[in-house]
Amino acid sequence: GDSVTQMEGPVTLSEEAFLTINCTYTATGYPSLFWYVQYPGEGLQLLLKATKADDKGSNKGFEATYRKETTSFHLEKGSVQVSDSAVYFCALKRLTGGGNKLTFGTGTQLKVEL
Amino acid sequence: SQTIHQWPATLVQPVGSPLSLECTVEGTSNPNLYWYRQAAGRGLQLLFYSVGIGQISSEVPQNLSASRPQDRQFILSSKKLLLSDSSFYLCAWSYAASGETQYFGPGTRLLVL
Numbered sequence: 001g002d003s004v005t006q007m008e009g010p011v012t013l014s015e016e017a018f019l020t021i022n023c024t025y026t027a028t029g030y031p032s033l034f035w036y037v038q039y040p041g042e043g044l045q046l047l048l049k050a051t052k053a054d055d056k057g058s059n060k061g062f063e064a065t066y067r068k069e070t071t072s073f074h075l076e077k078g079s080v081q082v083s084d085s086a087v088y089f090c091a092l093k094r095l096t097g098g099g100n101k102l103t104f105g106t107g108t109q110l111k112v113e114l
Numbered sequence: 115s116q117t118i119h120q121w122p123a124t125l126v127q128p129v130g131s132p133l134s135l136e137c138t139v140e141g142t143s144n145p146n147l148y149w150y151r152q153a154a155g156r157g158l159q160l161l162f163y164s165v166g167i168g169q170i171s172s173e174v175p176q177n178l179s180a181s182r183p184q185d186r187q188f189i190l191s192s193k194k195l196l197l198s199d200s201s202f203y204l205c206a207w208s209y210a211a212s213g214e215t216q217y218f219g220p221g222t223r224l225l226v227l
Contacts, residue, residue: 034214041221042221043204043220100208100214100216101160102216104157106156
């Protein structure tokens with residue numbers, strides 16, 4: 001079945017450092033890929049998405065490129081801020097079955113310090 | 115614009131008591147609706163989803179049930195709570211036809227004692 005694997009956290013960075021959070025997936029065909037962010041005590045918010053190979057999703061300085069050859073969708077940001085501290089979830093939309101269901105990774109906690 | 119509400123925000127219940135968590139969506143019609151559970155330090159587990167009134171699909175066997183009595187209302191229930199039901203419960207919606215993106219509510223933190 002479909003699955004998403006994320007690097008384990010927590011990831012601790014200093015402000016203005018470069019961020020990479022790895023995400024790889026297993027799926028039949030070409031799923032749509034997503035990054036969601038969850039700030040403390042809140043629900044999830046869509047951060048960015050890509051719907052086909054070589055697409056780049058971007059938002060708020062974050063980027064991720066859909067790499068079909070490596071089945072990856074790594075999240076990057078050139079300079080993180082304290083306000084980026086949150087849990088980041090990689091997800092894919094299942095291609096089988098109805099209901100637009102998503103499969104999520106286990107999440108990676110990011111802590112940014114001054 | 116569309117909004118999604120969940121209540122209560124926090125709930126403490128004794129073991130064996132019933133549960134009812136409510137989720138409502140405003141500003142859209144015939145959305146797909148979802149209930150997720152997020153245990154501490156773990157990812158999201160899809161519990162139920164619904165593509166229409168009275169249509170519920172269960173993803174995992176458990177002590178919980180879901181109902182959709184109205185188009186934009188989704189309820190998560192239990193007749194008798196277990197300690198293991200303690201978790202953070204999230205409701206989400208998406209457009210039915212082209213809805214890849216899911217929009218999440220603020221969540222309900224449930225503690226069963």
